[in-house]
Amino acid sequence: MTAFVPKFPGWEARVRDSFARQPAMDLIGATLGALAPGAVDIELPFDRRITQQHGYVHGGVVAMVADSAAGYAGFSLVPESATVLTVEYKMNFLAPAEGPLLRARGRALKAGRSLIIVQVDVFNCRGEAASICATMLQTLMVMHGRADAPR
Amino acid sequence: MTAFVPKFPGWEARVRDSFARQPAMDLIGATLGALAPGAVDIELPFDRRITQQHGYVHGGVVAMVADSAAGYAGFSLVPESATVLTVEYKMNFLAPAEGPLLRARGRALKAGRSLIIVQVDVFNCRGEAASICATMLQTLMVMHGRADAPR
Amino acid sequence: MTAFVPKFPGWEARVRDSFARQPAMDLIGATLGALAPGAVDIELPFDRRITQQHGYVHGGVVAMVADSAAGYAGFSLVPESATVLTVEYKMNFLAPAEGPLLRARGRALKAGRSLIIVQVDVFNCRGEAASICATMLQTLMVMHGRADAPR
Amino acid sequence: MTAFVPKFPGWEARVRDSFARQPAMDLIGATLGALAPGAVDIELPFDRRITQQHGYVHGGVVAMVADSAAGYAGFSLVPESATVLTVEYKMNFLAPAEGPLLRARGRALKAGRSLIIVQVDVFNCRGEAASICATMLQTLMVMHGRADAPR
DSSP: OOOOOOSSTTHHHHHHHHHHTOHHHHHHTOEEEEEETTEEEEEEEOOGGGBOTTSSBOHHHHHHHHHHHHHHHHHTTSOTTEEEEEEEEEEEEOSOOOOSEEEEEEEEEEEOSSEEEEEEEEEEEETTEEEEEEEEEEEEEEEETOOSOOO | OOOOOOSSTTHHHHHHHHHHTOHHHHHHTOEEEEEETTEEEEEEEOOGGGBOTTSSBOHHHHHHHHHHHHHHHHHTTSOTTEEEEEEEEEEEEOSOOOOSEEEEEEEEEEEOSSEEEEEEEEEEEETTEEEEEEEEEEEEEEEETOOSOOO | OOOOOOSSTTHHHHHHHHHHTOHHHHHHTOEEEEEETTEEEEEEEOOGGGBOTTSSBOHHHHHHHHHHHHHHHHHTTSOTTEEEEEEEEEEEEOSOOOOSEEEEEEEEEEEOSSEEEEEEEEEEEETTEEEEEEEEEEEEEEEETOOSOOO | OOOOOOSSTTHHHHHHHHHHTOHHHHHHTOEEEEEETTEEEEEEEOOGGGBOTTSSBOHHHHHHHHHHHHHHHHHTTSOTTEEEEEEEEEEEEOSOOOOSEEEEEEEEEEEOSSEEEEEEEEEEEETTEEEEEEEEEEEEEEEETOOSOOO
């Protein structure tokens, strides 16, 4: 694994502040977990409101937390004057997302000036035990000169 | 485009019934639109609760409706004794999802015995005008002998 | 479908010239077919040398022609002072690639200043009949100020 | 990482035999490297014949070796009476593929009865040094009751 160096000291506060401004993360009950440059965890407790018709967490909700883990892993690596945009991702569902806690673990593979590539694994966590339930590969575009602010 | 033939007369009622049993679709405010064998639309009105930090609909929410449109396009083509499971998808975000209405249009490309491949386009709709904001390519597995019931 | 406007008159000659400088296309026997701004076909006759162990055209070879069709669909839309780079793609294999002629049809979905998104379908063609055997969704990066020349 | 158990003693000979029957691998000069259950390396020396117009190895050729590494990682895990089929993959290109040796490293993430998911990294290798140039996420279908023989 490559070690990444953040572009300015306030990267962590900026990630936390941006995450707090996402109503959709609040709606599903997701919170930030461990944070390091290029490495962001997001946690999501099981809740019936976010399930699909078989009683598991909806795949789209799993994608939401994986997408956010990827996005913030990338966001943690850009300069203060830039933000990121999700260009695309691919997601494989490996097992039902049943919790009781889901943890999405985003890790940057490459951080270029224009594009950042991030890999994410999502785990079903029960106490110390964790088993993979989904994996994502995501491309982010770095938007230079754009603040991470509401439109 | 290929025309698809449903496997039993009750396919439409079955799609509607299954959709109604998804709390996550209700949570974000998504509803079923036009329905045909292998072709399903899902509609989502803009709402601040489903936005990300820049004020657009969260990419994960866009993925939820695209994923559901794909899943039900596939589900509309399987026998009464089978259900479907999302194996994986890839999603490209082409423009901000700002609504005021999002429409995800799922269309089966191929329906095999074991796998169904579906293409989905998501549009920002304003009256009669529609412009593409995302596209998805999804693989579904057909689960024979599995009812579409809660666990 | 959107109609695309090329950025300079010599776009077609530039696509043909660049294609001709790809040894790998020559190695597998691929040629350029129909050309329009944002729309490029590549053709590949069946040949035993490009098969896999079951006697069909190797999936990687199918990807090569789809990738090139996508790349040149994008390349046809950039200014004379720019080139393109494949960032990523996803490919679904829908049926065996058996020919006798494979045709990869690349169509741009969106052409931004920095990124171009292209959709490609690959067909088994026999006389007038064509059936889809693969589909690709690709992201290209526009490299401004870079000639399309050998390193 | 999960450890995988092969389904029968002859898995390795079967992988080597199947690889040897792929004319397309021979055409580009690819060979098998390290082999373990669920883990297959494929090596490809740089050669001008497999390059694109900028002088790097063609992305489609990189995909061919990554695809094969994934396929054989999956194939190493199926019963003697089964074979595998590539359903789809996504590939991200992270850096130019310049060699002098490319190594594609396929590792199974999950091996189910019907589907196998494999992750592949491709490296530019020079002596002991290796740097990642591409990554792939692939879905394989297990074809039970199908010999891995020419059509």
